[in-house]
Amino acid sequence: MSVHGAVRVERVVTSGTFTLDGETFDVDNNxxxxxxxxxxxxxxxxxDAEAIHRATAGRRxxxxxxxxAHDDHIDAAPALSDLTGAPVLLHPDDTExxxxxxxxxxxxGELRDGRILTVAGIELRVIHTPGHTWGSCSLHAPFLNTVFTGDTLFHGGPGATGRSYSDRPAIEASLRARLLTLPGSTVVHTGHGPDTTIAAERPNVPTA
Structure with missing residues (x-):
């Protein structure tokens, strides 16, 4: 858990499977x-909608x-929405x-590049970062000096692009133009595995 004033970031790790292109893998998700x-x-x-709901601890x-929209990132979204009344938001390029x-x-609802989401008095800016999937987005929270990158950027470099709905040149272009331009000290909260920073990952993304 990281805290900045009253606003904090909490991680819940859930386990399940990821299935695409006829293959299934066991995964742990952040x-x-x-x-x-x-x-x-x-x-x-x-x-695990129930585990996530418990972690919200009665908060709105x-x-x-x-x-x-890979299944391991959205499989519990409708159930969590039903439990909480919260809207599920996704970039339209991942509708299929x-x-x-x-x-x-x-x-x-739709995520769009530049859309501002607010929670607890802070702003999170949606950054469209296609490549891992066409609708992949990151959320930049300047107040927290943090970016949430899903599977677009990991500790060690770009996310995978070897499956349907993905493209290696696209993810590298997204990283160079949209994420690696953030301040180097920005903490990267990823979809799987440990945190990293923008500065640490700059050498791991090929230049154009």
């Missing part, structure tokens, strides 16, 4: 909660934000991918 004692925003409702959930997991349920 679910991020950003907020204070009154309200919280959830990033990537993975695998302002939104369930999906960084992208979403429908593979939730064919009868659409997201409640």
């Amino acid at each position: 679910v991020w909660l950003i907020g204070d004692d009154a309200e919280v925003l959830v990033v990537d409702a993975a695998h 959930v302002t939104a369930v934000v999906c960084t992208h 991918l979403w429908s593979l997991t939730h064919p009868g349920r659409k997201p409640d």
Whole structure:
């Protein structure tokens, strides 16, 4: 847990599977909660809606934000929305991918590049970072000196692009133009595995 004033970032790790292109893998996912004692925003409702709901600890959930629509990042989103009344937000370029997991349920709202989401009095700016999927987005919280990158940027470099709905040149271009330009001290909260910083990952992204 990291704290800045009354606003804090909490990590919940959930376990399940990731399935795409006919293959299934066991995965542990980072679910991020950003907020204070009154309200919280959830990033990537993975695998276990009940566990995530418990972590919200009675706070008002302002939104369930999906960084992208791989099933391991959205499988619990509708159930968490039902438990909390919070809208599920996803970039429209991932609508087709979403429908593979939730064919009868659409997201409640759209993430767009530059959209500002607010929680606990702070702003998070949506950065469209296509490549891992076409609709992949990151959330930059300047007040917290933090960016939530989903599977676009990890400790060690770019996310995977070897499957459907992904493209290696696109993710590298997104990283160079949209994320590596953030202050080097910015903490990167990832979709899987440990945190890193923008400065630490700059050498791990090929130059154009």
